[in-house]
Amino acid sequence: MKAFRFIPDKCDICRKCEEACAMVCGTSEKQSGKHVPHIRICQGPQGPFLRLCKHCEDSPCVDACIVESLQRGPDGLVIQDESRCIGCFMCNMVCPHGAMKTIMSKEKAFKCTLMCGKTETPTCVYACDRGALFFEDLRAHNNRIRREKIKELPKR
């Protein structure tokens, strides 16, 4: 299955992915009215890391959602009806990837629903010109990494 893949070494935290996500798909905050993205690039001690829904197969968030706001869509993606969310943060309590975007001022939790590009290129991936973010299945991704590695080999 296609999923988001992230190569931390390539990311220089330019935040273009976040900006694009916020513009196209993100959620507006109650007080500031500012659009916040569903994708988050965080600075860790060993470099950047990604916080984004992986659309897991055994999505615990769907079971935990007491208002049935989070659901599995017909195409297998985890989708959300934001209007049903009441901000209990049960989903945040069970997501092993810390992917739920909890917005306290709105008393709601949000996530990537891939609304911007279900099967094609999601906005954030499109916006990444550093080659750090991809939406592809694992095999294609591994091949990509292999190709990159070969390219980096010293020329003889």
Next chain:
Amino acid sequence: MKQTKLKRSSRQHVIIGNCIAAVSAAETLRRLNPGDSIVILGDEAVASYSRCLITYYLGDMVDKKHLFSHSEKWYEERDIKLMLSTRALKVDTKNRFVFVSAKGKKKKISYDTLLVATGSTPVFLKSFPYDPDGIIGMRNYDDAQRLKSWAKKGKKAVIIGAGFVGLKSAYGLVKHGVRVKVVELLPTVLGRMTDTEASIRVRDRLTKHELLDIELNNSVISTRRHGDKYMVTYQDGGEEEADFIVASVGVKANTDFLEGTDIEIDRIISVDDCQKTTAEDVYAAGDVCRSRHAVTRQWIYNAIWPVAAAQGRVAACNMSGQNRRYEGNIPMNSVDFYELWVTAIGDVQVEAQDIKEITFKSSGIYQKVKLRDGIPVSFMATGNVDGAGMIRGAIVGKTPWDEFIRRPQAQILPVVNQTDI
């Protein structure tokens, strides 16, 4: 001729109950058995709704449209026969019948497989017996409707029990201008979800509301009719008048109608990992039965929504001839009061010699992890609960804390950067 053949090969799956365990089972049954007949028997008058929203509905924070999650059309589309106002009175597991009272009429419904998903109801005690006129629990749509009709400005309510449901009910009632007193036997609010510090933070936040008072270490020893009100007597000798009373000291599984059957019940139904009961082709799921603790593997009573949803699905797979086991879950819950979030995962109050605590404390945030042999066993957070699920993953996966805190993602948790105390 052809028709009889068809009939014989298609089976009838009967589900008693109509909340999350039931609908998640029905949906799975339909997916796996397109030709079978599925019947849901629900004693409430309305189709399935989000039970956890009834206090929000009480407080006018959500409307009816939001509350009702499954319209009658949802059942029709899946060809699920929904019988409302239908109460199961008895089950004959030898001849495979459920005896029901359907809108007052007695009926007999046959089954090939049966799922008991009747959930639980609030407990009442001698000192506060159920009284439709003024002493009720907060469990279903009816309760919410009744409380809504009583919740008028200037009225006074006493809520017995400062657990999850008690505090949420209080939160809903004060929105209508009702003066609310919550009485709790324990020294902390939210039962086993908090420790003293977290309890203080939650209580302070809630009682900032001028109509809401929470009294700990006290209990109700009697309630009696007093004109059109009730006189409540407390253990500490105090007395006060209330217009109505909400009992929220706990729940008990709805198993009365199974008495005398070969279904083993020890207050709750004893199921196995496939959700099978001790009676042939009878399954149970949700608040009515036990489940595994995902870490200790012990049988526990974990009456929470995610468990009911998963158990319903697992039961349906096994009812369809697929062998599926439920891996269990751990006690957990998450709630928000006036923008103060509380998330608790695992046994937060566990105290023992071999338990080590790691705490982060600031004016707005309080987080605590408990470790046994270096492995996290519980996590509690108030104020900032962001990313709590990552620690849940470590608890269930028995990931050593030292290893967990080296993960880049873990850095977003304030408690991760703390040293042991």
